[in-house]
Amino acid sequence: MTIIIGAGLSGLLTAYRLKKEGVPFKILDARTRIGGRINTVYGTNETPVEMGATWFYAQHVHLLKLLEELNIEYFEQHMENTVFFQASSNSPIQTMEIPKQAPSYRISGGSSHLINTLFLELNKEDVFLNQSVKEIKFQNNSFQVFANDVFEGDSVVLAIPPKLWTNRINFDPELPKDLSSVAKETHTWMEDSIKIALTYKSPFWQEEKLPSALFSQAGPITEFYDHCNHERSKFALCGFTSVSFKQLTYSERKSRVIEQVKLVFGKKAADFIDYEECIWSDERYTFEESDRALLPHQNNGNPIFKNSLFENRLFISSSESASTYPGYMEGAVYSGNVTAEKVIGLGK
The missing domain is CATH 3.90.660.10 (Polyamine Oxidase; Chain A, domain 2)
Known part of the structure; x- marks a missing residue:
């Protein structure tokens, strides 16, 4: 079971690709709607x-x-x-x-026509709204994701902007300090x-x-x-x-x-x-205050986001992590496709 955090374009596309390959997943989103920065x-x-x-x-x-x-x-x-x-x-x-x-x-x-089309390809019972993730624990090749409810899986996809997961989610074990440092200074496009x-x-x-x-x-x-x-x-x-x-x-x-x-x-x-x-x-599920002013697209597409963590079972997605056109819908699609391939590869 893969837990996808974020029901924006990259998260929904990852789920769409996984469903086509028969890979089970759950999507969690803190909002009361799907789409993220597409609205x-x-x-x-x-x-x-x-x-x-x-x-x-x-x-x-x-x-x-x-x-x-x-x-x-x-x-x-x-x-x-x-x-x-x-x-x-x-x-x-x-x-x-x-x-x-x-x-x-x-x-x-x-733009929401794209979001709704992807959503209609999924099973509604696999998408959970009003689920603000607060903690992710990894132990014995298994994850526990603590939101309003607790979800368990063998892989996790972070399909939300880096500033959000590094500032709002507690990871056990902790994330590498260099990754957290870059994530804190990654501009969220549109924020x-x-x-x-x-x-x-x-x-x-x-x-x-x-x-x-x-x-x-x-x-x-x-x-x-x-x-x-x-x-x-x-x-x-x-x-x-x-x-x-x-x-x-x-x-x-x-x-x-x-x-x-x-x-x-x-x-x-x-x-x-x-x-x-x-x-x-x-928009509290998009905007996160920065310690200092960030330049537009600062650290978007940073190579550090390509790295998988926790025995190659925690994946960083979202538009900001994409190596091509990060911050835009194109980046979100690229990121969703690449992340889906990584998750599908776990079962091979």
């Missing part, structure tokens, strides 16, 4: 907006191969060469031309992001031939993009706000966002259906 919210009119991982690129070959395997469609992010730009809070909103970028892509139906989205009855920016993207150095919104669905039958704008605005109350932040979109896109921007936001530093 598509479906509002009043079922418009999918991404509060977490959103975009990928042509070079993300492992993710693309998985989408093909699962028969999940994807589409190119709508992006024009003309964008709105604001240099500072004292600067007027202007339009500017940007160089043609390599296209980015989104998953049809939302300091604020995502926001506004949904609309119609794409007024398209109808009025306005740019669909905004880049601002003033805020609160720093990046904003057309976020209509694949069929362009559901309409939204989605992006990021400056992290500094997390100090405001929800009402203050929402008010500032609406004020900004009206200034940029005109009064029709205030006629939205839903306002959604996610402050990832408030």
Whole structure:
């Protein structure tokens, strides 16, 4: 029995691969939902907006191969060469031309469509939510995993960000000090992001031939993009706000966002259906305070995460551990595939 800690993309993919090979497992997750940092919210009119991982690129070959395997469609992010730009809070909103970028892509139906598709391939009774792991004991080639309940297995996969397992889980025997030290200084991608989205009855920016993207150095919104669905039958704008605005109350932040979109896109921007936001530093099962400021992607893909521990029965997974595109969905897929191969190899 393999105990997989974390029901995000890497954990669910590992489980999916194990099930196909007939290897028994249990997935534990501290949240009340699956998906980890992938979280598509479906509002009043079922418009999918991404509060977490959103975009990928042509070079993300492992993710693309998985989408093909699962028969999940994807589409190119709508992006024009003309964008709105604001240099500072004292600067007027202007339009500017940007160089043609390599296209980015989104998953049809939302990023959570990938998560839900993997989950539906599993047996629901093998996935346990509300299970915050506090201790892992290894003795005589066997593990005891202490969460709200106690689980036993002969291997364990850590499919959560390194900062979480090194700071929140007690290991007996202890983890190597060099591994713990690196894990404590491994940046968790998205942990300091604020995502926001506004949904609309119609794409007024398209109808009025306005740019669909905004880049601002003033805020609160720093990046904003057309976020209509694949069929362009559901309409939204989605992006990021400056992290500094997390100090405001929800009402203050929402008010500032609406004020900004009206200034940029005109009064029709205030006629939205839903306002959604996610402050990832408030997500206790994603964010862990660091002793000192970490650089984006710091220690992501560090070779030390390749090492198996406890008689080669404890495996480090998650997007941050991947040796290719760590921190992104591509990294999570790569990590899930590699970890599944290691676990399957135990029985050979």
